[in-house]
Amino acid sequence: MTPxxxxxxxxxxxxxxxxxxxxxxxxxxxxxxPDPVDLERYVExxxxxxxxxxxxxxxxxxxxxxxxxxxxxxxxxxLPGLRLAGxxxxxxxxxxxxxxxxxxxxxxxxxxxxxxxxxxxxxxLDVIAITDxxxxxxxxxARRLVHExxxxxxxxxxxxxxxxxxxxxxxxxxxxxxxxxxxxxxxxRIHAAGGLAVAHHPFAPPFIERMLGLRLGCGxxxxxxxxxxxxxxxxxxxxxxxxxxxxxxxxxxxxVRIGITxxxxxxxxxxxxxxxxxxxxxxxxxxxxxxxxxxxxEGAEGYWSFGEKFAYRIGLLRAIAANFLIRRGSVx
Numbered sequence: 001m002t003p004x005x006x007x008x009x010x011x012x013x014x015x016x017x018x019x020x021x022x023x024x025x026x027x028x029x030x031x032x033x034p035d036p037v038d039l040e041r042y043v044e045x046x047x048x049x050x051x052x053x054x055x056x057x058x059x060x061x062x063x064x065x066x067x068x069x070x071x072x073x074x075x076x077x078x079l080p081g082l083r084l085a086g087x088x089x090x091x092x093x094x095x096x097x098x099x100x101x102x103x104x105x106x107x108x109x110x111x112x113x114x115x116x117x118x119x120x121x122x123x124x125l126d127v128i129a130i131t132d133x134x135x136x137x138x139x140x141x142a143r144r145l146v147h148e149x150x151x152x153x154x155x156x157x158x159x160x161x162x163x164x165x166x167x168x169x170x171x172x173x174x175x176x177x178x179x180x181x182x183x184x185x186x187x188x189r190i191h192a193a194g195g196l197a198v199a200h201h202p203f204a205p206p207f208i209e210r211m212l213g214l215r216l217g218c219g220x221x222x223x224x225x226x227x228x229x230x231x232x233x234x235x236x237x238x239x240x241x242x243x244x245x246x247x248x249x250x251x252x253x254x255x256v257r258i259g260i261t262x263x264x265x266x267x268x269x270x271x272x273x274x275x276x277x278x279x280x281x282x283x284x285x286x287x288x289x290x291x292x293x294x295x296x297x298e299g300a301e302g303y304w305s306f307g308e309k310f311a312y313r314i315g316l317l318r319a320i321a322a323n324f325l326i327r328r329g330s331v332x
Contacts, residue, residue: 039086056074056148057147060143064140069174071286075284076285096280097279098127099277100272101171101198102263103116104133108138110266110267111269117155119270121151126154129158131171131200135176136159143157159177163186164182165183166215166216173193173194174194175193184224196293197226197228198227198261200216202230203250217243222250223250229261231261232248232251234275237312237313241301261292262278262301274301275302279291279296
């Protein structure tokens with residue numbers, strides 16, 4: 001692997017070697033501190049990362065058929081290692097990472113996997129979870145493609161389960177979780193599979209639920225069911241934000257520390273990254289798993305342009321129309 005060209009950061013300033021503080025006063029570099037990038041260490045770090053990149057596919061093959069999720073060295077070491085490469089004093093650096101943990105592909109009612117992966121990289125996301133409706137194959141296909149193409153985003157296998165009491169995200173699971181079970185039984189199945197359970201859009205618009213004849217959100221069940229996290233931000237422009245506020249109010253009543261995720265719930269790849277989950281750590285997907293498990297994640301929503309709002313609403317109308325025609329059972 002050849003290290004990419006190192007471009008000067010804002011703190012990298014060219015200083016005349018003949019100038020001294022006595023002759024010219026404090027330089028900009030003196031004021032800003034030392035350059036954080038050690039060029040020699042940068043090259044050394046990339047040499048150490050190269051084997052992880054070369055073995056990406058072989059390492060994926062070792063874990064892709066396991067019953068319980070296990071990260072690959074590419075996901076756990078190589079991807080975060082790229083961001084840490086060459087940093088002086090990195091022993092004291094903790095990466096701040098972003099994930100979008102709820103989106104759909106062509107394997108249910110979303111965009112193509114190629115567009116999803118391209119959009120995730122363009123959004124500079126570190127991790128995405130593909131959560132197709134009651135289907136997990138798309139997540140496995142995307143995860144394989146990441147390793148084959150050496151993409152700079154990790155995919156965790158996941159699923160959006162249609163429980164009888166609302167949609168529930170199963171993160172870090174390797175197989176389908178049965179639909180139409182109660183919320184608690186669904187969460188129990190996810191945990192038994194080694195995964196983490198997230199209450200997706202717990203307070204969904206009632207008029208959509210009435211139109212579909214089913215529950216999209218678990219509502220006040222977030223108080224009693226042992227979810228690992230609650231989707232506090234399901235990215236939606238305008239009126240829909242009130243339901244995100246309801247989710248946050250419910251969390252206050254719960255009075256127990258729990259992770260809050262932010263997700264796009266994108267069915268159109270252009271909207272990936274509109275909702276984000278922030279987590280800290282230097283071990284990529286493993287840091288995300290730990291952050292969710294212990295409640296150290298936070299969700300947020302991005303800004304919407306007029307064009308994005310228009311595209312979202314057109315997509316919603318199409319989904320509603322499609323549901324009437326084929327009774328798909330969901331518009332999100």
